[in-house]
Amino acid sequence: xxxxxxxxxxxxxxxxxxxxxxxxxxxxxxxxxxxxxxxxxxxxxxxxxxxxxxxxxxxxxxxxxxxxxxxxxxxxxxxxxxxxxxxxxxxxxxxxxxxxxxxxxxxxxxxxxxxxxxxxxxxxxxxxxxxxxxxxxxxxxxxxxxxxxxxxxxxxxxxxxxxxxxxxxxxxxxxxxxxxxxxxxxxxxxxxxxxxxxxxxxxxxxxxxxxxxxxxxxxxxxxxxxxxxxxxxxxxxxxxxxxxxxxxxxxxxxxxxxxxxxxxxxxxxxxxxxxxxxxxxxxxxxxxxxxxxxxxxxxxxxxxxxxxxxxxxxx
Amino acid sequence: xxxxxxxxxxxxxxxxxxxxxxxxxxxxxxxxxxxxxxxxxxxxxxxxxxxxxxxxxxxxxxxxxxxxxxxxxxxxxxxxxxxxxxxxxxxxxxxxxxxxxxxxxxxxxxxxxxxxxxxxxxxxxxxxxxxxxxxxxxxxxxxxxxxxxxxxxxxxxxxxxxxxxxxxxxxxxxxxxxxxxxxxxxxxxxxxxxxxxxxxxxxxxxxxxxxxxxxxxxxxxxxxxxxxxxxxxxxxxxxxxxxxxxxxxxxxxxxxxxxxxxxxxxxxxxxxxxxxxxxxxxxxxxxxxxxxxxxxxxxxxxxxxxxxxxxxxxx
Numbered sequence: 001x002x003x004x005x006x007x008x009x010x011x012x013x014x015x016x017x018x019x020x021x022x023x024x025x026x027x028x029x030x031x032x033x034x035x036x037x038x039x040x041x042x043x044x045x046x047x048x049x050x051x052x053x054x055x056x057x058x059x060x061x062x063x064x065x066x067x068x069x070x071x072x073x074x075x076x077x078x079x080x081x082x083x084x085x086x087x088x089x090x091x092x093x094x095x096x097x098x099x100x101x102x103x104x105x106x107x108x109x110x111x112x113x114x115x116x117x118x119x120x121x122x123x124x125x126x127x128x129x130x131x132x133x134x135x136x137x138x139x140x141x142x143x144x145x146x147x148x149x150x151x152x153x154x155x156x157x158x159x160x161x162x163x164x165x166x167x168x169x170x171x172x173x174x175x176x177x178x179x180x181x182x183x184x185x186x187x188x189x190x191x192x193x194x195x196x197x198x199x200x201x202x203x204x205x206x207x208x209x210x211x212x213x214x215x216x217x218x219x220x221x222x223x224x225x226x227x228x229x230x231x232x233x234x235x236x237x238x239x240x241x242x243x244x245x246x247x248x249x250x251x252x253x254x255x256x257x258x259x260x261x262x263x264x265x266x267x268x269x270x271x272x273x274x275x276x277x278x279x280x281x282x283x284x285x286x287x288x289x290x291x292x293x294x295x296x297x298x299x300x301x302x303x304x305x306x307x308x309x310x311x312x313x314x315x
Numbered sequence: 316x317x318x319x320x321x322x323x324x325x326x327x328x329x330x331x332x333x334x335x336x337x338x339x340x341x342x343x344x345x346x347x348x349x350x351x352x353x354x355x356x357x358x359x360x361x362x363x364x365x366x367x368x369x370x371x372x373x374x375x376x377x378x379x380x381x382x383x384x385x386x387x388x389x390x391x392x393x394x395x396x397x398x399x400x401x402x403x404x405x406x407x408x409x410x411x412x413x414x415x416x417x418x419x420x421x422x423x424x425x426x427x428x429x430x431x432x433x434x435x436x437x438x439x440x441x442x443x444x445x446x447x448x449x450x451x452x453x454x455x456x457x458x459x460x461x462x463x464x465x466x467x468x469x470x471x472x473x474x475x476x477x478x479x480x481x482x483x484x485x486x487x488x489x490x491x492x493x494x495x496x497x498x499x500x501x502x503x504x505x506x507x508x509x510x511x512x513x514x515x516x517x518x519x520x521x522x523x524x525x526x527x528x529x530x531x532x533x534x535x536x537x538x539x540x541x542x543x544x545x546x547x548x549x550x551x552x553x554x555x556x557x558x559x560x561x562x563x564x565x566x567x568x569x570x571x572x573x574x575x576x577x578x579x580x581x582x583x584x585x586x587x588x589x590x591x592x593x594x595x596x597x598x599x600x601x602x603x604x605x606x607x608x609x610x611x612x613x614x615x616x617x618x619x620x621x622x623x624x625x626x627x628x629x630x
Contacts, residue, residue: 015471057436061382061550063381066378067378094420100422107415108415109415109453112438118433120435120437125436128436169354170409183376185377206523206524207523208521208523209520210520237372
């Protein structure tokens with residue numbers, strides 16, 4: 001999620017970005033999920049994950065995209081589940097998914113064998129290491145109803161579904177966390193300025209002018225879920241501007257923390273920045289050998305901070 | 316693949332588009348594959364499939380993409396294999412893959428069950444219909460070495476790997492077919508004009524100027540594989556300009572056929588345009604009920620045309 005000093009979005013969302021048809025259904029689903037878990041005293045985290053698609057043509061052939069496999073969001077979901085949270089996983093269609101992410105990029109058909117004697121198709125467990133253990137954990141999470149999956153593809157869908165989710169989760173007050181790990185586009189082409197048909201290449205070089213996407217963090221913190229614990233992410237390629245940009249975001253939006261990271265080192269190093277603190281989380285060589293993931297450290301840091309936040313705000 | 320009257324690419328490819336490090340390995344692989352099958356008299360088709368990624372920044376966060384699941388290329392590969400061809404499948408990383416495509420979008424973990432009695436993880440065959448049959452066919456194709464898989468992500472990779480493939484396959488003469496179904500970007504940002512770091516959203520609206528991609532079809536037909544049977548694809552959203560654009564491409568590049576299709580109807584209707592003929596291929600209601608795919612018709616049309624072409628050019 002990008003942040004900088006720009007006019008906040010709110011009412012104008014509907015004018016500039018088409019409302020997805022299923023937004024009411026999703027709102028109801030999330031509200032029911034939140035009510036069920038909230039009543040049991042369970043914390044709920046909304047994780048956003050993956051990149052957004054920004055169409056360049058209204059009958060879309062071309063689009064602008066953000067680099068994001070959804071790895072950070074998907075693995076974080078697992079650690080939040082381990083920590084006892086219920087998870088709303090708002091993710092880009094076909095981006096990585098909790099548990100299944102471990103086997104992404106593997107051709108399903110390369111993992112299977114036909115067993116003629118028992119008329120079964122079985123998994124080759126050499127090709128899918130730990131599959132029985134992972135499957136068991138996944139099935140347990142499903143059975144307990146702890147993971148609610150919501151998909152988006154375009155920027156418009158993302159913005160509207162996030163708004164719907166925020167409003168549905170706001171009833172949980174400080175018990176709700178927002179973990180905004182999705183790689184959201186900073187730019188878009190307003191519907192009114194978009195060509196209907198495929199841009200013709202014979203017309204010569206292509207000039208594209210894109211407007212800035214309204215900063216959704218502002219209404220989220222101020223209006224939609226003002227009592228929640230909100231974490232945004234800042235990804236830069238230039239390390240020298242990273243911390244300034246993170247501090248700037250906290251000043252602008254007054255939320256609780258920014259997870260700051262640099263593209264090249266993002267799997268081994270992040271800084272969790274809050275108004276008062278700055279915690280460097282680093283994977284040691286030993287961690288890497290043991291296949292510890294940085295998301296385990298991030299989630300551990302933030303769940304502790306969330307506990308403190310809840311204690312302060314419950315009175 | 317896009318075509319229009321623009322200066323052909325050839326030597327300048329290396330200057331404008333970074334050469335992928337594995338291009339020599341790939342060339343060798345394809346040459347060995349072609350030699351093996353060519354000696355046995357088997358025809359070889361190179362299928363390109365999926366969209367290309369065009370970076371907007373050199374340390375890439377943002378990129379331009381083309382809408383394409385790779386469905387047409389992946390299903391066509393199966394029909395070419397059924398028709399006795401060996402297939403080089405040059406496809407976008409993570410786009411649909413022959414046979415596996417039938418189960419795409421399904422979470423692997425939702426298809427599996429743990430069988431405690433036999434200590435196996437087995438497939439729920441209700442969730443993956445026909446899996447045993449599909450798996451058997453896939454394994455046969457693999458065992459017979461009939462499918463060579465090559466991946467690309469960026470436009471640069473696509474262009475260089477296609478060139479390498481074309482040169483490796485040219486030794487087969489008219490026995491080689493090129494089936495250029497990939498959705499290749501018409502525009503790119505030259506390396507010299509690309510910003511190194513992530514474009515900052517605080518700088519205001521984004522202006523992007525993209526240059527036209529050189530038309531690779533021209534050197535492919537003229538220089539790289541001049542005796543091969545070459546099919547390009549034309550996708551438009553505006554049906555009224557489609558056939559003109561297809562004819563224009565044939566005039567410009569002097570290749571053998573264009574498969575012309577419109578975005579909204581592409582799964583049920585295409586026109587195969589050659590210099591002398593124009594064949595409309597249409598799925599009837601009955602076809603749709605029986606789950607016949609348009610690619611079966613396209614491949615049937617083109618394999619017949621390829622036979623004629625070979626007869627004419629073998630003498």
